[in-house]
Amino acid sequence: MIKKETPTAYEIHPLISGRWSPRAFDQKEVSEEAIRTVLEAGRWAPSSNNLQPWRIIYGVKGSDTYDRIMDCLVEFNQSWVKNAPVLMLGCYKKTNPKGQxxxxxxxxxxxxxxxxxxxxxDMGIGVHQMAGIDFEKAKKDFGFPEEYHVATAVCMGYYGGDAKSQLSDDLHEQEHNKRKRMPQNAFVFNGNFKEQKQKENE
Structure with missing residues (x-):
């Protein structure tokens, strides 16, 4: 199984530093209980005024729902996401109870x-979120009213997939890339906001 090193500037919880977004997955079945456990964690996320605007559709590999979600993905994502045991759509309600x-x-x-x-x-399951989705097709195909928006597609499965056999050469190489993030001084300001270019020139 691929192990990723996370070069954090400060010590953070290993569940955060260890998390990454795989494209190759072990083909072990993700049980209904495991899926519901993951969704239960999301259920308890904070939200503005506790409106909980999220709406989630999921399908397991081999099901009609899985295939319908797959059909909404762009071709590039379809080329590798077929390895994932579970597909999801992440949607949200655009309006509050007052219609605003x-x-x-x-x-x-x-x-x-x-x-x-x-x-x-924490359960040994990797999650990969994707922007490459036909939002309008997904909205129509899954019957969402106008006040909803399909924002993302998500796939998940257990870590440990064979990246060499499951992925193209380019994606196999990406799967082994080192993790990196912008340094804090590129986006954290104790005072007024400064454009990144200004900071680079300092």
Missing amino acids: ENFHALHDLGLFFGMASIQAH
């Missing part, structure tokens, strides 16, 4: 999957 725009709904959906991803990692 909920500007925080997308943020709250992100919190849902953030919590779910940590829970999944």
Whole structure:
């Protein structure tokens, strides 16, 4: 199984530093109980005014729902995501109970999957979120009303897949890439916001 090193600047919880987004998965079945456990962690994510705007559709490999989600993905994602035992759609309700725009709904959906991803990692399950999806097709095919938006597709399965046999050469190489993030001084400001270019010139 691929082990990723996370060069953190400060010591953080190993469930966070150990988490990463695989494209190759072990073909072990992800049970209904395991899926529901991961979703339960997301269920308890914080949300603005506790509106919990997230809506999740999931399907396991071999099911009609799995195939329908697959059909909504862009061709590039379809080429590798077939390795994943579980596919999901992450959606949110764009309006609050008063019919006004909920500007925080997308943020709250992100919190849902953030919590779910940590829970999944604790169970040995990798989660990979994808922007490459035909949002309008997914919205129509799964019967969402106008006030909803399909924001992301998600796949998950147990870590330990054979990246060499499951992925193209390019993606196999990416699977072994070192993890990296911007340093904090590129996005954290104790005072006024500064453009990154300004900081690079200092």
